[in-house]
Amino acid sequence: MGLADFFRKKTSSGVAKDRLKLVLVSDRAGCSPELMEQIKNDIIAVISRYVEIDLEGLDIKITQTESEGNNGTVPALFANIPIKDMKSNK
Template sequence: MLDIFKIFSNDKNSSKNVAKERLKLVLIHDKGNYSPTVLEALKGDILLAIEKYMEVDEEHIEVKMIKTKSQDNSEMVPALVANIPIKRMK
């Protein structure tokens, strides 16, 4: 699975792994027609909406794009996956 935020982090990944993640990002971008900037903006918008109702653990948020089967199983389509740990409800 693609971990989009690792591409821009300061982790000590080997250049092979970084190149592999970037290639995945380019391929998904071509299929889904969005950029990392759009994904980051979407993450911010999602957080703004969610934070009206609950307090979240912003350090452990994970938002990424994956490929999944379409509803009729005819093709693979991009899907947004968000893992947002909730600290408490407001």
């Protein structure tokens, strides 16, 4: 949840759903929910420097995927970040 999420009204079921997703993803990746939230916020902050993003459609998650060397599964970061507009260089 980024800064814009702080000002957006959410239902209690929406908040609970977001928290459950965060717990499940962090468990799969072997890191704390707090670290996952910080990673997500950092990604949003960096990308927001260059483009205006649609926070409603934002989806960042960690899943398990097969490693290239067939050594089993490894965590993979997937980000779906809809871009509204490019920011001009000033």
